[in-house]
Amino acid sequence: MKSKRDRGIDRREFIEISGKAGIGIGLSAVPLLTSSCTEVSTTKTVHGACYHDCPDRCSWKVTTVDDEVTAFQASEDNPYTAGKLCDKMVDFPNDVTFHPDRILTPLKRVGDKGQGAFEKISWEQAIREVAFKLQSIIDQKGGEAILPYSFGGNQGMVQGDAIPNRFFAHIGASQLERTICGSAAVAGVLATNGQTTGVLPEDIVHSRYIVLWGTNPMLSNQHLWPFIQKAKNQGAKIVVVDPFKSLTASEADWHIQPNPGTDTALALGLMHVILAEGLQDQDYIDRYTLGVDQLKEHVQKFDPESVARITGLEPETILEFAKAYAQSTPSLIRVLIGMEHQANGASAFRAVAMLPALTGAWRHFGGGLMHMTYELFGASLDWESISLPQVLANPQTRSINMIELGKALNDEALNPGIDALFVFNSNPAVTTPNQSAVLRGLQKKDLLTVVSEHFLTDTARYADYIFPATTVLENWDILDSWGSTYININEPAIAPLGASKPNSELFRLLAGEMGFTESYLFESDIDIVKKTLQSDHEYLKGITFESLRESGGQRLNLPEKWMPHAEGNFKTTSGKCHFYDAGIQPSLPTYIPVTYGKKDQEEYPLHLLTIKTPRYFLNSSHANVDHILEKEGKPYLEIHPSDAAARNIADGHEVKVFNQRGSVYLAARLSQKVTRGVVCMPQGYWLSQFRGGSSANALTTDLLTDMGRGGAIQETKVEITKV
Numbered sequence: 230m231k232s233k234r235d236r237g238i239d240r241r242e243f244i245e246i247s248g249k250a251g252i253g254i255g256l257s258a259v260p261l262l263t264s265s266c267t268e269v270s271t272t273k274t275v276h277g278a279c280y281h282d283c284p285d286r287c288s289w290k291v292t293t294v295d296d297e298v299t300a301f302q303a304s305e306d307n308p309y310t311a312g313k314l315c316d317k318m319v320d321f322p323n324d325v326t327f328h329p330d331r332i333l334t335p336l337k338r339v340g341d342k343g344q345g346a347f348e349k350i351s352w353e354q355a356i357r358e359v360a361f362k363l364q365s366i367i368d369q370k371g372g373e374a375i376l377p378y379s380f381g382g383n384q385g386m387v388q389g390d391a392i393p394n395r396f397f398a399h400i401g402a403s404q405l406e407r408t409i410c411g412s413a414a415v416a417g418v419l420a421t422n423g424q425t426t427g428v429l430p431e432d433i434v435h436s437r438y439i440v441l442w443g444t445n446p447m448l449s450n451q452h453l454w455p456f457i458q459k460a461k462n463q464g465a466k467i468v469v470v471d472p473f474k475s476l477t478a479s480e481a482d483w484h485i486q487p488n489p490g491t492d493t494a495l496a497l498g499l500m501h502v503i504l505a506e507g508l509q510d511q512d513y514i515d516r517y518t519l520g521v522d523q524l525k526e527h528v529q530k531f532d533p534e535s536v537a538r539i540t541g542l543e544p545e546t547i548l549e550f551a552k553a554y555a556q557s558t559p560s561l562i563r564v565l566i567g568m569e570h571q572a573n574g575a576s577a578f579r580a581v582a583m584l585p586a587l588t589g590a591w592r593h594f595g596g597g598l599m600h601m602t603y604e605l606f607g608a609s610l611d612w613e614s615i616s617l618p619q620v621l622a623n624p625q626t627r628s629i630n631m632i633e634l635g636k637a638l639n640d641e642a643l644n645p646g647i648d649a650l651f652v653f654n655s656n657p658a659v660t661t662p663n664q665s666a667v668l669r670g671l672q673k674k675d676l677l678t679v680v681s682e683h684f685l686t687d688t689a690r691y692a693d694y695i696f697p698a699t700t701v702l703e704n705w706d707i708l709d710s711w712g713s714t715y716i717n718i719n720e721p722a723i724a725p726l727g728a729s730k731p732n733s734e735l736f737r738l739l740a741g742e743m744g745f746t747e748s749y750l751f752e753s754d755i756d757i758v759k760k761t762l763q764s765d766h767e768y769l770k771g772i773t774f775e776s777l778r779e780s781g782g783q784r785l786n787l788p789e790k791w792m793p794h795a796e797g798n799f800k801t802t803s804g805k806c807h808f809y810d811a812g813i814q815p816s817l818p819t820y821i822p823v824t825y826g827k828k829d830q831e832e833y834p835l836h837l838l839t840i841k842t843p844r845y846f847l848n849s850s851h852a853n854v855d856h857i858l859e860k861e862g863k864p865y866l867e868i869h870p871s872d873a874a875a876r877n878i879a880d881g882h883e884v885k886v887f888n889q890r891g892s893v894y895l896a897a898r899l900s901q902k903v904t905r906g907v908v909c910m911p912q913g914y915w916l917s918q919f920r921g922g923s924s925a926n927a928l929t930t931d932l933l934t935d936m937g938r939g940g941a942i943q944e945t946k947v948e949i950t951k952v
């Protein structure tokens with residue numbers, strides 16, 4: 230690739246100019262005469278898709294002229310993307326692929342861990358040294374002394390799962406419980422319904438009462454928002470349940486603002502009112518549910534007054550909410566992730582998921598629960614082609630929970646201890662709770678840390694070796710979705726920049742260097758993509774490698790009117806919706822608050838939310854890009870004026886937020902977006918961007934959720950002082 234200097238034109242400027250000029254978009258490579266008529270250029274457009282951990286999974290097209298990107302555009306062909314990428318991604322080629330800070334050669338640490346001093350080395354040297362070190366650890370301690378650490382940085386099935394999963398399974402590495410996002414939510418909904426796929430995103434337009442429960446689609450699920458707006462224009466009422474006045478809550482007809490982590494009680498309270506007022510659909514209950522008698526008894530104690538004491542809401546609010554929900558048709562509850570990061574998070578999902586069965590909302594098109602869509606892909610794609618679970622699964626290999634990374638790295642009793650940490654598609658120094666413990670672990674002299682990355686993240690700074698990863702514009706992939714019904718392949722638009730290589734190639738090279746010969750370790754990306762699509766499943770009818778290459782994202786071939794539980798058909802053991810399940814402990818969703826001793830309550834009285842309020846970041850991704858940081862502005866701690874006054878804090882004051890795990894310095898913003906006793910700061914900023922060098926997760930707990938072994942990240946208590 231030519232550099233900016235070679236070209237004498239700023240690349241962003243160039244893309245903008247050529248994008249506006251509307252360079253021809255065709256799928257095949259088209260030879261094009263340039264203005265001088267002396268050279269022949271090749272214009273090419275390929276389809277790709279957003280790799281981010283985002284429910285929308287947008288489709289895009291990339292046009293290149295002679296391997297130079299000239300246009301990066303949202304796909305019009307995928308109606309869910311609808312020709313619009315979000316603010317985070319519109320300038321992706323400049324912000325990530327061609328960003329001047331991008332790592333383009335392997336690096337080896339020369340300074341102290343965390344200092345960020347590295348020398349450039351060749352791939353040959355890097356692969357040779359890392360392979361040798363991994364093999365020595367395996368020989369001395371066994372594969373379990375190696376811990377892979379990856380998450381949503383790249384959700385492509387090839388670059389996120391296939392070859393990396395095969396490699397680590399093959400060497401017998403510790404398994405990572407990848408539960409930081411979705412596990413608690415899914416565990417809760419599965420306990421009730423046995424499946425998470427309920428109402429499909431587009432069908433929300435048919436709803437007349439939409440409850441956005443602990444989710445912020447205007448920011449986190451932006452392509453769902455137009456459908457919600459359409460429903461609103463057709464008369465739907467929009468209710469948001471959120472302890473924080475999010476962007477979405479500000480636009481809602483009604484914002485219900487309970488105390489954080491009390492949703493289980495709120496949902497049980499709604500069920501109390503619905504049953505007490507006779508608003509249930511008895512026929513639906515009799516036919517398709519299990520355990521209503523136990524539920525009736527269980528919700529006795531969740532009368533509006535008791536629930537009001539727990540949630541901080543008025544009893545009338547609970548009464549009114551229950552009645553309005555139960556008496557509207559079709560009524561829909563949209564849940565996603567937000568509510569799960571509480572100690573009681575899974576129970577909250579389990580309880581909320583019961584409401585549509587109690588009222589029979591599932592009978593009506595556009596009514597029920599909307600959660601995830603990934604099961605549709607799980608059912609239809611050839612998953613065995615990805616991670617080869619049948620060949621490689623070894624339940625004997627120990628698992629380490631990703632939320633407890635800090636604990637695991639520092640655990641002297643762990644046998645074998647973790648000698649090597651291999652990070653890719655994740656930035657745990659910023660995104661994993663209990664940051665101080667994570668950093669303490671990363672600082673250990675005897676830990677080998679290998680990171681594959683685009684940038685020198687806060688995690689990569691601690692690496693012994695850094696491998697330069699390609700971006701999505703430079704590699705093949707296939708992408709399912711957890712929030713939409715479209716499947717995409719991602720075709721590389723340009724050759725890898727510098728010496729960057731896809732994750733898959735990194736692990737193929739390591740496998741080769743370590744002397745492995747099993748063919749599954751060396752399968753090519755494109756072969757994996759093709760094999761994954763080889764399925765006779767009806768959802769994939771008309772969807773092939775060729776058709777995806779031609780048209781970009783395609784909708785799964787789903788029945789026209791998707792109403793999964795209109796007549797029961799729950800995927801539980803009984804086939805019914807489980808209000809009660811003797812096989813699960815507790816057998817009914819139960820509100821069990823975390824109890825703190827008197828001293829802790831006095832020392833750390835405020836409940837801290839560290840949530841995704843930044844519009845321009847995706848978790849910690851993009852938070853290193855100057856113009857994005859400028860747009861996003863300084864991070865603030867939102868604090869209720871009465872809590873601020875009690876601490877002599879005025880708007881704009883620098884404050885220290887602290888607890889037993891760490892402290893973070895930032896400016897206070899007096900705000901009615903939080904209720905008394907709750908404070909909120911954004912998640913995503915890098916710790917190197919804060920005075921004191923620690924960010925939101927320095928304060929958060931690594932406590933696990935009630936089910937699903939997710940992270941109760943938001944069960945965090947703090948105190949605040951002016952500095």
Ligand SMILES: Nc1nc2c(c(=O)[nH]1)N[C@H]1C(S)=C(S)[C@@H](COP(=O)(O)OP(=O)(O)OC[C@H]3O[C@@H](n4cnc5c(=O)[nH]c(N)nc54)[C@H](O)[C@@H]3O)O[C@H]1N2
Binds near residue numbers: 448492568844848913
């Ligand atoms: N701009 C942007 N978009 C993103 C992301 C991003 O970082 N930035 N991240 C992506 C990822 S990884 C994910 S998982 C999704 C998540 O998308 P969502 O499911 O929408 O989740 P969050 O944005 O984490 O949280 C949504 C809301 O839940 C609220 N909440 C917190 N605790 C509670 C509680 O106890 N009860 C209730 N009722 N609500 C609570 C928060 O205040 C927040 O406003 O967004 C994706 N989209």
Ligand SMILES: Nc1nc2c(c(=O)[nH]1)N[C@H]1C(S)=C(S)[C@@H](COP(=O)(O)OP(=O)(O)OC[C@H]3O[C@@H](n4cnc5c(=O)[nH]c(N)nc54)[C@H](O)[C@@H]3O)O[C@H]1N2
Binds near residue numbers: 698
């Ligand atoms: N306090 C608090 N903590 C949270 C949350 C919260 O709401 N509050 N949310 C949690 C949630 S829901 C999630 S999903 C997690 C997300 O946590 P992470 O999965 O760690 O997400 P990111 O911060 O986006 O980091 C992804 C990294 O992968 C890199 N990357 C992207 N593509 C590639 C590739 O192809 N190859 C390689 N090698 N690297 C690549 C990016 O450059 C980036 O640095 O954070 C969790 N942590």
Ligand code: SF4
Binds near residue numbers: 316847
């Ligand atoms: S981050 Fe989400 S909304 Fe933005 S382009 Fe990617 S998939 Fe679309």
Ligand SMILES: [Mo]
Binds near residue numbers: 282566
């Ligand atoms: Mo997430």
